[in-house]
Amino acid sequence: MIEQEIKNDKKGGIECRDYLVSGEKFKLIPASEFDILKTQPVPANLDFYYQSEDYISHTDSAKSITDRIYQLVKGYMLNQKLNWIEKLKSPGKILDVGAGTGDFLLKAKKRGWKVSGIEPNKSARKLALLKDLNLQADLSKVGTEKFDVICLWHVLEHIPNLEEEISNFKALLKKDGILVIAVPNFKSHDAEYYEEFWAAYDVPRHLWHFSQKGINNLFSQFDLNLISTKALIFDAYYVSLLSEKNKTGSSNYLKAIYRGWISNWKAKESSEYSSLVYFFKN
Structure with missing residues (x-):
């Protein structure tokens, strides 16, 4: 369903660069109904884009x-x-x-x-x-x-066959089991500030990009009930640090700390933190 939305969308999308491995450019194409973005094109050999000593996870x-x-x-x-x-x-x-x-x-x-x-x-x-x-x-x-x-x-954004895999995860959950999903939030202040330099876009390793509305729309298809949402407040600082390097070519620790603090401060009212953890009950 999401793939069909993307094919029918005529918007140009955001253009981002792979700063980790290849230097190639990719577009983020909206899947409008879901409030989810998808990286395009998807490389045939995704393994190549993970081959870096700097891929810390x-x-x-x-x-x-x-x-x-x-x-x-x-x-x-x-x-x-x-x-x-x-x-x-x-x-x-x-x-x-x-x-x-x-x-x-x-x-x-x-x-x-x-x-x-x-x-x-x-x-x-x-x-x-x-x-x-x-x-x-x-x-x-x-x-x-x-x-x-x-x-x-921080795994869902890497999965090519998104809806199929969510269905598989649900099948492996016990009754009343909990599915925990942590993903970046492209509606956060740090995403809006850094735009195409925002490190959490991380193309093409991140194939999908989520908002809170997008996550809710996606998981509601699988009868998984959202019972709690938590903020990963440190992500705003770390992502801002990497984004500064993407934007300027050097790490600016003081500015990254400031931008991360601003993002978290604004999120206290908006709830749009840099990364969010969603807890779904089966």
């Missing part, structure tokens, strides 16, 4: 100042994410889709969860294995096991 790197900031905030947020989940569900079976190097699952395991994870990237899976986490390459390896919680932390 596939590494445990702490080489640069930016890397160290990322890892420090990530460590704090692992506990916060589980606290949010455990207010809705007692520890049971949890599946992390796009588990990266496994740190979220490792923390969940220590807190009493029975953990499973999916991670397509071979290098990330190897790093997770060093933490005694055996991640699977794709969802087909999970079988018919049912889960109390399924998490996608």
Whole structure:
């Protein structure tokens, strides 16, 4: 349905550049009814665009100042994410889709969860294995096991066959199970300020770009009920830092902190935070 909306849309869309790997330009085409954007064209070989040492979610790197900031905030947020989940569900079976190097699952395991994870990237899976986490390459390896919680932390935007995969996630949830979706929000102030330089567009790795309305419209098709929304307030600072580099060619820490603070301050009234976590009940 979303694909058909895109084909029928005549708007030009925003033009963005891949700042991580190729330097190529891509367009963000509106799917108007859903308030969702899609990256076009979609490269035939998406794996190529993940082949960078700077793609930090596939590494445990702490080489640069930016890397160290990322890892420090990530460590704090692992506990916060589980606290949010455990207010809705007692520890049971949890599946992390796009588990990266496994740190979220490792923390969940220590807190009493029975953990499973999916991670397509071979290098990330190897790093997770060093933490005694055996991640699977794709969802087909999970079988018919049912889960109390399924998490996608900044993963939904990477999935090509979006509606098919959401249907698969729903099928793997237990009755009253929780689906956790964290995605960037292109209606945030930092997105509006940085425009085509906004790092969370991250074309072409991010195939989809969501607003709150878009997420609600999309998931309402699957009878998944939105029960809570949380803000990832640190994302505004990190995304602003990367966006500054995209825009000016250098990291401007003071300006990035200021822009991130402004974005979060404005979001207190608008609720349009840089990234949001949506909790859906099956």
